[in-house]
Amino acid sequence: MTTEIAPAQDLPQIKGVKDVPYEELFVSGHRTCQGCESALVMRHMVKASGPRTIVLGSTGCMYVANTTYYTTPWVVPWMHTQLGAAGSAALGTAAGLKVLMRKGKLKNEKINVIAFCGDGGGADMGIGAISATLTHKEYNCLVLLYDNESYANTDIQLSSQTPYGAVTTFSPTGTSKRLMHTRWKKNVPGMLAAGHPESRYIAAGCAAYAVDLMNKIRKALELGGPTFVHTLDPCPKGWDYHPQYSQELGHLAVECGIWPLYEVVDGVCNLTGPTRQIAEGRKKRKPVFEYLKRQGRFAHFIDEDVEHFQAQVDKMWTDWLIPGVIPFTVPAKDQAILKIDKKTKPLHEEAKTA
């Protein structure tokens, strides 16, 4: 009754592009748009996790455009789950495998369980179930939230992840209202990391930093228990830019400090990639205008809107307890005792020296 199940497969950290597995487990057959970064996240995700993986896919682009009968791109076993059910799907699958292995009804082996959801499914409808799952430390499962900042599958409607002021079909710009959408983007990975102390791994990544992302997936699966990875995925259709610039926009989101890359490992927060360099003052944060001006969804912005956007992003870096992660302002006298641990190296640097 108490047989211990090993947390996951042996998934060493990838040292560089040449070390990435050749094997493709997400292949042709999908109907996603040109330049779709979310599809790239799917590819990196299963490349990192390997073939002994079960993937649960919540409704969204990566279901409807991605997984069509008779032309499924998934080489690994895959199952649909409901829009708000990624957390529950991960939990139920992990619990089923665990008990069947314990009772000897299934061979006892390491099987990765990954449930993915979009920003609509994960940050809006399914946040409660993901939160619940992250408290069930006895089950090994990863929830991956691919965030293209709108309900992109249903015609680009705004979600709680749509950035301030962006045009969507639910927030058009008009003659009477320039900005229909004035809510600031919900800080999902920061909130989940702060609220679920027993989750061993919560990270924010971006497919533009592919090795960093694959290593985050691997680390999540390797550490085991319920874990969470949030990726920011530039979306040519929803963000209104030419498909060839997806990678570039991913880089810009990070370099402008809008989308910080980090991981929280057993309660220790590491900024990774350019985010760390910015935090350490080794790299200058680019103005957000560099990012905004490349996208049609911000074409209606006037100076005032850009300034507001810049001020909000600046605050993430100057006022937050942990830049871009934990959004509290603390009294000046407490700043010194509340700095993050700068001794920990970013992931890609660890990889270089190993």
Next chain:
Amino acid sequence: MAVEVKTKETSEVETEQLATGCEAIAEAIRLADVDVMAAYPIRPYDGVMQAAAKLIANGKMDVEYIVADGEHSQFEIVKHACAVGSRVFVGSSGVGWFYAFEAIAVTAGLRLPVVAICGNRALDDPGAFGTEHNDSLAVRDLGWLLPWAETAQEALDLALMAWRVGEDKRVSLPVAIGLDGAFLTHSQHIVKIPTQAAVDRFLPKFDLGDRLLHPDNPITIAPQVDQDWLMEIRRQNDAAMRSALDVITEAHADFKKIFGRGGDSPFLDEYMTEDAEVVVIGQGTLSLPMKVAIRRLRKERGLKIGLVRLKWFRPFPTADVVKSLSRFKAVGVIDRDYSFGSPYYGGVLYNEIRSALYSQPKRPTIVGFIAGLGGREIEQPMATEIFEKTIAASEGGVAAGDVCHWIGVRE
């Protein structure tokens, strides 16, 4: 919890104990070696989760017991556990059942044999705890098998039947057992608890075969099919529901052989119908006050009346219902539910029964009754009124527009 009045071996296949409907279901969960169950509180169904939790805490069974963050998660969790080969159990009541509705719908679409109880409860608003069948009945068109229990014993027996029938490859559909809130979920009966050996003879191991989600069997479950394939897939669900009638009949025969219980028909339970001219039909625990009324009215007035209790609402045993009810002059259908704006403003069961009998050359007069809503007791004067109205209809016929009556309601 059950007060164990006696645990003597009454036979090689069972022991006896005092148990509520919920506790009886918990015993069935233990005997079926369920792998995963998910709980969330709402009265009255949650008595079964409390009873099961105690069995687990006391080492009586090994089940992955997940306390979910809501009914939607509850039903999603077991659905996905089922897809990797777990035998599962779940349940809810009233508006909780509706909170899970999306997950309930897809579970049938996925053909995953989840077994649930619906502790029947009135839907909010306004708030009420008592029995009404509209929660279970809301899923009647989706592909769930829907049996209703009368006693705690039948609750246990139907649960064992549910896994056997639902998991059968010819069916592979979810089952939701209706348990009348309070009247059955929380009243104690003497229940015969089968031995493990006897249950093992009746209930085979759960095997999803080539539909198992596993890295050794890398299938894609429920991809987007659109208009290309959806109709063919719906037709397969229809075929599964049709075969369920035979599978239930088979399982019922085996159940009787092993446990010696279950009555003559798997679908109908008839009471004093042999010489009856007029009967009433209904589901669940309303049979109890109706049986008392039948005995009393037969004795006091010599009325030739009886009761037919429907045990399975889905699949609807059309042939059995037609064969049984065609023998009588008039049938009163008692609905513990409502269907506002339906034909003749009748309940759900009323219109199902009428529809089943429509094409018969010889058919009884049908009268509808809405009674006992919100857990209101069906008292003897109400039962008498139901029979009087049905008998009157058998004598003089009924005019359209006067065929459905609300019983015991203050106007």
